[in-house]
Amino acid sequence: MAELSTRPLRLTINGQAVGPVEIPDDLMMIDFLHEYQGLTGSRLGCGQGICRACVVILDHDDGTSEEMRICITGAHFFHGKRIRTIEGHAEHGDDGDVVALNPIQRKFVDHFAFQCSYCAPGFVNAATVLVERLEREPVARADLEATIDQALGHHICRCTGYVRYYQAAKAAIEELGLVKEG
Amino acid sequence: MRRLLIGILLVPGLTAQAADDESLIERGRYLARTADCAACHTAEGGAPFAGGVPIASPFGTIYGTNITPDPNYGIGEYSADDFYHALTEGETPSGRQLYPAMPYTSYHLMRREDADAIYAFLMSREPIARAAPETDLSFPYNQRWGVAFWNLIYADALEPDASSSQSSAWQRGQYLVEAMGHCGECHTPRSWTGAMDLDRHLEGGSLAGYRAPSLEAEALAERGWNRDDLAHFLKHGMSPQGSVFNEMFPVMHHSTQYLTDEDLSAMATYLLGDTPPEARRIEPRPLETLSDSARRGRQSYLDTCAGCHGGDGQGKPQVAVAMNGNTTLRLEDPTNLLRVMLDGIEARDFPGFARMQEMPGFAAHLSDTELADLGNYLRETWGGQPGDIAPEDVADLREDSAHAAP
Amino acid sequence: MKYPRLSRRAFLKGSATGIGITVAPLGSRAFAALFEPRVTAARDQWASPSGAHFRIDAISKVSGAKVFARDIRARDMPGWPQQQSHAMLLKATRADRTYQGFDLSLLDDGLQPDRIVTSADLEQDGVGFPESHGPDPLLPEGKTPLFLGHPVAILIWHDFARYRAAKNALQFRDDLIRYGAKTGEVERPPYGSFRYVRVGGETPYDPDVFSSLKDSDLFPTIKNRRPVWPDDPSLNGDIGEQGVYHARRMQDTLDDPPDNWEVFQARYTTPYIEPAALEPDNGNGWLDPDTGTLNFVVATQCPFESAHETARMLEGSRFDVRHLNVHPGYTVGYGSKDHNIFVYYAVIAALYGDGHPVRLANDRFEQFQSGIKRHPFDMDYRLAVDRDSLKFQIFRAHMDVNGGGRANYSASVAAVGATAAQSVYYLPRSDLATTAYPSRAVEAGSMRGYGTLQTMAATEMMVDELAERLDVDPIELRRANVLEAGMKNTQGAIPGGAIRVGEMLDKAERHPLWKERTERRDKRQAEDPDHLYGTGFAVSHKDFGTGAEAPMASVEIDAEGRIRLRQIAIDMGTGTATSQAMNVVDFLGRPADDIKTGETDWPELTLETSGNPYTMQQAEQDRLSRNPRWTPRLASPSSASNSAYYSSHATREAARLVFRHGLWPAALSIWGQGIYGGQANPYVMRLEDARWVEGHLTASGMTPIPLAKLAAKAHEMGLVTAASVHAFNRWSWASAEFPLNDEAPRLPLDAVAVKYGDDDYHLLDRRDVRYPDVQLNNAHVTYYSPVATLVDLRVNKGSGEVEILEHYSWVECGKPIVPELVKGQLEGGIAMGIGHALLEEMPLYEDGPGNGTWNVNRYQLPLARHCAVWKQGSEILPPLSDTDPAKGMGEVVMIPIVGAIVNALAHATGQRFRDLPVTPERIKEALHG
Secondary structure, X not given: OHHHXXXXXXXXXXXXXXXXXXXXXXXXXXXXXXXXXXXXXXXXOOOXXXXXXXXXXXXXXXXXEEEEOXXXXXXXXXXXXXXXXXXXXXXXXXXXXXXXXXXXXXXXXXXXXXXXXXOHHHHHHHHHHHHHHHHHOOEEHHHHHHHHHHHHOOOOOOOXXXXXXXXXXXXXXXXXXXXXXX | OHHHHHHHHHHHHHHHHHHHHHHHHHHHHHHHXXXXXXXXXXXXXXXXXXXXXXXXXXXXXXXXXXXXOOOOOOOOOOOHHHHHHHHHHOEOOOOOEOOOOOOHHHHOOOOHHHHHHHHHHHHOOOOOOOOOOOOOOOOOOOOHHHHHHHHHHHOOOOOOOOOOOOOHHHHHHHHHHHHHOOOHHHHOXXXXXXXXXXXXXXXXXXXXXXXXXXXXXXXXXXXXXXXXXXXXXXXXXXEOOEEOOOOHHHHHHHHHHHOOHHHHHHHHHHHHOOOOOOOOOOOOOOHHHOOHHHHHHHHHHXXXXXXHHOOOOOOEOOOEOOOOOOOHHHOOOOHHHHHHHHHOEOOEEOOOOOEEOOXXXXXXXXXXXXXXXXXXXXXXXXXXXXXXXXXXXXXXHHHHXXXXXX | OOOOOOOOOOOOOOOOOOOEEEOOOOOOHHHHHHHOOOOHHHOOOOXXXXXXXXXXXXXXXXXXXXXXHHHOOHHHOOOOOOOOEEEEEEEEOOOOEEEEEEOOOOOOHHHOOOEEEOHHHHHHOOOOOOHHHOOOOOOOOOOOOOOOXXXXXXXXXXXXXXXXXXXXXXXXXXXXXXXXXEOOOOOOOOOEEEEEEEEOXXXXXXXXXXXXXXXXXXXXXXXXXXXXXXXXXOOOOOHHHHHXXXXXXXXXXXXXXXXXXXXXXXXXXXXXXXXXXXXXXXXXXXXXXXXXXXXXXXOOOOHHHHHHHHHHHHOOOOOOOOEEXXXXXXXXXOOOOOOOOHHHHHHHHHHOOOOOOEEEEOOHHHHHHHOOEEOOEEEEEEEEEEOOOOOEEEEEEEEEEEOOOOOOOHHHHHHHHHHHOOOOEOOOEEEEXXXXXXXXXXXXXXXXXXXXXXXXXXXXXXXXXXXHHHOOOHHHHXXXXXXXXXXXXXXXXXXXXXXXXXXXXXXXXXXXXXXXXXXXXXXXXXXXXXXXXXXEEEEEEEEOXXXXXXXXXXXXXXXXXXXXXXXOOOOOOOOHHHHHHHHOHHHHOOOOOEEEOOOOOOHHHOOEOOOOOOOOOHHHHHHHOOOOOEOOOOOOOXXXXXXXXXXXXXXXXXXXXXXXXHHHHHHHHHHOOOHHHHHHOOOOOOHHHOEEEOOEEEOOOOOOEEHHHHHHHXXXXXXXXXXXXXXXXXXXXOEEEOOEOOEOOEEOOOEEEEEEOOOOEEEOOOEEEEOOOHHHXXXXXXXXXXXXXXXXXXXXXXXXXEEEEEEEEEEOOEOOOOHHHHHHHHHHHHHHHHHHHHHOOOOOOOOOHHHOOOOOOOOOOOOHHHOOOXXXXXXXXXXXXXXXXXXXXXXXXXXXXXXHHHHHHHHHHOOOOOEOOOOHHHHHHHHHO
């Protein structure tokens, strides 16, 4: 059975070297995180790359980052690469408690952005990628809302109507000084 | 009293006239769809037939014109004769030559009564008082005399083959394919002047960086087509051979999905012939028989494709087409395959309850070598084609892709 | 006539089985959020007495913690084996032929399931199935599937890699199931059929001539699977016949109306909707062979029902289950995880795990294939209005409801839909008939809106169109007919409290979106030839609660002043945990420090139940209530927008008891220390003067005392330091006298246990319990929250696509507990309403979700671009006073947007759309023929 042929995977997750782990050739990344790594924060929503509840951040060597839909991307795609998952953003204290959130997480919390939160990891990652992009190249005030629309617009949330996610992202970008006035 | 009498007398006549008009308009609606007027004259997000669709040509962008009945910006001042003349001769009432993006060389074959019905239909639409964007072609194609000259050379060159030995379905199909559907405009190679190379009619053309594949019967059968699947493909935009994408999508979206099953079957009959060649079946090749490049490509397939197209190329219903049996993989020229792998395909609504999600492009995620290996894996495994894509081929296309208009 | 089962949540047929049930607290850190949703480091910052700063669960949720049952694997569970097994359901996708077994031969030997469970196993092993979910949870061979997607087997693999490979190979295959003879669809009688007839008195305030509440609901006889009503009803017949007589007279009048009446008639249909809760159904269970304990992690809105039904399933089975540990996670469902059969499939998978923990978790295709859907309605409406007075005269609404293949809440949804159809209007005469039919579609059940979305949105479209026909302003027509306080609803019941719909109409009428709608439209259309523009309005009010609400809560305060709240309600994302924790502020001066939601273990209340609260006779209730341990219902699921009011009732009553009989006497004691009654003596001490100021209690100028000191004193004095309460509501609260110290206050509760000082709970013996009369069941609803919405949109002339440009809403929900949560519900409800009105659609049958190929690529869920994210506004009407109760509004928020969109489309296109969703195809058809 070709499906069960395996190969080793080695990558960096949230700054930690992982592997080599011997896993099936065709294992999807989401299954690797859920079933082999115990990281279940990247959620299975549609399983077809549409809802984006599963996205993680892929970090490139040139300092840029991007969202990846791991429900339709094989685990071995990430061989030798660096990713960040929702579990990697907050700072944890010695006892494992969260002691600090990233600016997007903080704003989402303060704005009551999510309800059930199943989609929240995808939104956090997408908005974090956006913030990191704007840190390299700030956005003009007039383009701010459209930029957020574009960055988050494919993500599906069934609870909230998106309003608080968007307002929170806007507030975070403004407070981080990533808007060019005028 | 006299006026009243006239009124009474006229009513039945008027009603019958109105009903005639109504049925003429309905016929015109259908024929306008067979002629796919909307593809060039209804912009995405625009009012119907108000023009503004940008049509990329090797010489520049041509904009579809406003063909609503607006007297200033549309065809409101056209008579039925004017309309017929413009459709079939490419000349407006004022004597201006149309750009040949308007397929009047094909429409030249359109029957007068069909043109009149389309005219009646268009004149019944809401007039939209807006000018379509000005077409701006570079020299010499901005010269209208040039167009007239081109017209002079080629305009009458194509005549339908009225051979009576063919079935009536075949003949109906011929009219739909050659005149109304103007399929040859894309599926026929063009010469350096931009005119169709009629010696190579339907042998396949080139459009905005993609190949419009050959529609010759042998070539279609070689790529796995039979009559039913071809008709189904035109109706639904999907079949076991794949789904419409790129420039064929609007054709299905505006035109072929609305055609009757009889007409679609007729088109398929014409294209494949009354006695169609047998569609070629290709058994997937086992991994161990593939070239080194293709075997390397398998892991990229599993990493980036299998999530939607299935580990064994079986596809997912309503999500992604099967690779097993896919017609694009069977094209000798790998351009379309590589372009899709590089650029992806945008999400599209299909008829009924079908909607194909976006296919991401992998230009940023896979190297030239990886894409070549992946392409070879696909072609060898399911396409019956050799794994002859070299990384340089990908690099060339990547270059084109980067320069292509968005 | 036999009463059809109308129970919305009739799950408890008796007391629990011999199987002990607990929710065991688990020590693993991973479960901090799942089982004790404290927010770790941020726990002290989430709220202050002045309000919630963020959701109590926010930190866990935003940082990817395991908060959903879906997130749990065996190795996360203390004491479980590490290796996780996985299961999938094998389903039949035809419902017109007999099922003749299945064939997994396409799987290599290595991928064959380790265990296959079929109906034969269940029968042989004596595993029952909740009666209300039957029949045939796993279809036996030889029978015709009841519906598309009927499960036939559970397949189990003991490792993930093989499970995944096998599932990939099996998914989408239509050659796994063998079918036999063609039988056609299995035909069955309706799930329920009801009629509500009312003939009001001279004025809305006079006694009714006939109504459900005064007389009775009406029930048909069923012939050939259709409801049949008496042909020639007489006023001298029985009560049912009298009702039909009145209905017949109304029909005659509508057929031959007075000259000055306009009689409007139209048919409305609504879509088949997938709730698409992003967490798909799942459960993960391990039957510990050594201890006979079934440990079960599950996603459910009704953990109490799930636990008790699971126990009943196992009673008498060969599996020697002695104890059941149920672990509900935070979840989301919009109703679809209430009374959900999936839970019991997951239980079966666990039972047959051969000692391994087994996880059954739908992917999205499977969720579409088997998850509970929203009922499609087909409604025939007639409304007569007097052209001179603009007053509505007669409303006749007959509707068919498609309940799909299993009897879920279809009968109840049909009834709730019918009794809501009146929307916000007073109707002097009405005839509402409703029938829920089975079909081969995937089952429909509880989903946000619960029938009222379907019927009220249609009413709002009808009223708008009628206004156009009468050539009056749509808001004016509405105002002329608003149901005012003291008037009766279509069942003859008087709604609770003030009705503030009129205020909303006034505000909407003055809003620029409305006032300038036609000039704005004309101006924009002149500038933009590609689009049509329009503005629409709608208003609705919706019931909250089910008519048999049974909330439970306990509030405890320890000697250090830490407040611990336990609630039976579960948080589905709506913010229940947060708002319940805030509820104690009024009484204890600060929010709860710890809250445990989804608590199913209430030994201190030792309640029992019997009978069906919806259908029992008065004599039966009188007899049963002589038992001081009896209650008409043990517990409610988290649904029906019930947390804000009903759950809060329990939390607040418990907190009130702790204050009244614990902290307040402790404070009096402190203030009275010293000679001559200390500092309190010169003043008059009254309970109603008590105020919390910055976490300190004062009254009548007394020295403020910090909570911790009061708590210590209450513990020291043996005062009430904890109260655990149960209440029952049938459109009114049950009450009883409870002996407390030397008093016997009458409380709106039917069970109370308290702790004195550091003691354990003492159950108080209730006296003179008064349950609401069973006749109140016929009120069907008395609690309402209204919402009004204005929508501005445009329609693309070419594509028919609708773009919502702006919207604005008003909501009245009493005194909101956490305003941000209310706004969040509103924003989310509007998005869901937009989906219902414009986007979401599936075929019911062979091409529909039961075939297993549906996912969100085809099913268009609302995206941000559909919702006018940046261009929307809303306001919560300020409460009349701070004594307003908090009212449920989780469902009503999604209703007006639907009617408002369709009415705006009429404004834009001149076309009335009556079939939802109004897709681009439908618009193109209307615009271009």
